[in-house]
Each structure stands twice: as structure tokens, then as C-alpha cells.
Amino acid sequence: MTSNRLYHIGFGQDDLGSQPPSIALLSGDPERARLIAESYLQDVRLLSENRGLNSYLGYLPNNRPILSATSGMGAPSLSIVVNELVQVGIRQIIRIGTCGSIQPYITVGSVVISSAALCRQGAANDIAPVEYPAAADPFLTVALVNAARKLEISHYVGITASVDTFYEGQERTDSANPYLMRSLDGITEEYRRLNVLNYEMECGTLFKIAGVYQFAAAAVCGVVAQRTKSENVILEQKDTAVKNAIAVAVHAAETFV
Template sequence: MEDYREPVGLEGKFQYHIECRAGDIAPVVIVPGDQGRVEKIVSRLSNTRKIAENRGLITYTGEFMGKPVSVTSTGMGGPSASIAYEELINVGARVLIRIGSVAGLQEYVNEGDIVVPYGCVRDDGASNYYVPENFPAVPSPDVYSSLTASARTLGRKIVTGINWTHSCFYKRDPEYFQSWSRRRVVSLEMEASALFVISYLRGVKAGFIGVCYANRYRQSAGSKVDLSVKNPRRDQIEDSVKDAIEITLTAIEKMYSEDLV
């Protein structure tokens, strides 16, 4: 049986997928799934340098308000993202924060809303290989509280609750979505629960902040599911992505100042 308190033997070494080694990354790494979001985050950093780009896994390291921060894209879905999480931890990551996209599962979660979940339904396609089904997927309290406090400081309203990390974007059965909505799950996406489980097992901190791109509750209310998503680069979404990045960076600064990294 695996003992996650023990080293894996790859610590500090050159990592096969992300192509990073010890010293390449900061203690805090922002881990968006979307490669296109990397540049948006990096534009808010100073003294940046590109570390690696391999298989869509892009890594930069820079500074925010004088504090070191790295950014690594993970790709879509728990299996791909879990590889990036593991390898980042191997080379020194102590805090992983995902900035991603979600769909709303409650009537009140609107496009452009920002979601910071305090737990996840584990349906990510990866975490079941690590732990039994009754093992929880929760963010680090330090990261969750820093993100929510940062949002309040910046005057940005957020949605909190339980998120569903699922594995089938184009599922056509309305009940697939409605069943979790009836259980008051607020949103869905594809990576967060794997992040929470792996980070906990490896002894590092993790959190997630997501921007709502569509409302799957409304889109699955009839006999067929509307699986469309409007232009993801429309102003409403772009503005919220900028807010999510600002909330995250402000939270990271807060964690450094409070010795939580």
C-alpha cells in the first residue's frame, strides 16, 4: 500500500513532462488548465522568465510585489492535470492554486460569476487511483481563506459551495447535470478535486478559483442538453478572468506576508 508520507524518489530531479528541475519554480505555482490563460497571468508579474514548454505544459517564473510566483498550464481533465501537479511538487511547489473555468449548476450562478469552492465531488478520472471513494476533496483552509479574504478586500462578490469535478464535457443526458443541482452543488469543472487530493496526500496546500462561462442547470432543464458555450473571450468573461487573477495574486501576497507559504 502506498505511503504518501514517503518521498517518491523524483524530488528535485528533471521532470519528464513539465521539463523543470529544482530551482526552476517558485514555492507558489498558479496552475490554469488553459494554456492561453498563462500569458494573462504572466502579464501581471515582473522579472519573468520562461522555463519550459512541452506537451502544452508551459511554465514561467516571476515575481508579484517582490514575491516569487510561477505559472504552469496543466491541460484539461484530472489525468493530465495530476501529472503536472505531481511533477511541480517534486521540484519544490508548496502551494498550488488553480485559476479555471466553471459552469453553474444553480439558477443563481451566472455567467461571469467567480466561484471559490470549499469542497468537490470527486468525479475527476484520476483521484480514485489514489484514494477510496469516501476520501474527501477539499482545499487547504489557508488558501481558501486567503482567496475569499482577497475577494472581499477587492470588493468582488464570489460564490462559495461544493463544486463537482467531472470527466465528460459533452454528456447529453440532462439528468447528468440535474442530479447534482438538486443536491445544491454550485458548479462543475474538470480538475479541482484531483488537485485537492494530490496536494493533500503530498503535504502541500491547494485552492481553486473559477469563472463561470455557462449555466448548465438552465441548459439541461429540458429534455435535451444545450451544450453550447458563448464566445469565451467576450468582455464579461475577460473582465472576470482579470478579477480572478487579481484575487489570486492578492491572496498569494497575503499568504507570503502571513508566513503561510
């Protein structure tokens, strides 16, 4: 490992070789980053497992170099990883995540492609003011939509609610804390009426960072919970949802110019 490696991601620009990647697929789960690298990329090389932030360098079928990297859970960890990825030369990031649908017509196993985010995240406020738009790159988003259409994967495009907590912030009460602050009681129905599609925990901050740092960001999430019916993740369909999201992201990365 070279001496210019960055503190958190554990590698530096010199580790990326003579043909460094400009695009990264970013997963919260290190196992998802590994799955992408081992199952979808070619000539894969492990760059780092520092702090559980697994990163892999590989190549798409068209020989385009790409990173499969880990952001960790939540926006604060993502903000650190993204800052360092930009430092090593990454200029396009596709987040591959999971989410809970808050609209009755969005089914578990499908994917949501976020065009923008309702950003209720503290990390984002350190990057830009609350009023700063959290919008995905339109061209990278279209690439995701086109990929989903070509692969015939059920998909929905729209606004995502990005919040900092899995339980209270997503109005879950079946947990260690059954009591919600009054400001969160009924928030899911309010978002539903505002045509918000889903809950997740990272893309709002990612989109704000992209606007400030001037790189392209987009997000595709597999739907693993249907919040109009239950608070629970449907584990039996999680693998399908994740594989659908990965397939869409990988195809979009291959075709995006």
C-alpha cells in the same frame, strides 16, 4: 536547462534559482498561464514550453517568487503536472479555471471558490479511494475569499462537481453524442438539489492529491456558462470571468503566508 529537468514540465529545481518559489498558479490553458505571467508578475522568465505545458517564473509585487504553470485539460494531465511541481518544491497551488454554474443565482462573469469537490474522476481513484475527501485547504480558501471581498468581485463559495468530460459528464446533449447513459440523465438537477454550485474538470483530483502529498490547494473558477439556461459558454463574458478569477488568485497568493 539543467539536467535534472522533469520529463513532462520540462524544468527542474535547479532552474528555479537561489530563491525558489513555494507557490504556483495553475491554469488549464497555456495562454492563461502566459497572460498571468506577462500581465500580473514581474521579472518573468520562461521555464519551459514542453508539451504545451507552459511554465513561467516571476515575482509578485511584494517580491514573492511564484510560478504560473499549465496543467492541460482534465484531471489525468493535472495529476502529472502537480506531481512534478511538488517534486521541484511547490507547496501551495491555486487552480485558476473556468466553470459552468448549475445554480440560478450564480451569474456569468462572477467567480466560484471551491471549498470541496464532489469528485467523479478516474485519475483521483489512482491517488486515493473514492471515499477519500476532496477538500480544499481552508486557509488558502479563506485567502481567496478575502481577496474577492477586497477586490469587490462577485463570488460564491461551496461545493464543486469535478467530472472527467465536458460533454456527457456535464449532461450536455448538444454535441456529437446526443444520447446520455441513464446514470447521467438528470444528474445536473440532482447536483443542484445537493447544493453543488458548478461543474469543472480538475479541482477534485487536485484536492485529493493535496491531501495525500501534503500540500495546500485551492481553486477559483470564472463562471462562463449558466447551465440553468443553456449548455453554451457565453464567450462575450469569458474574458471578464477569467480576469476576475486571475485577480482573486494573484491577490490571495500575495497575502497568503
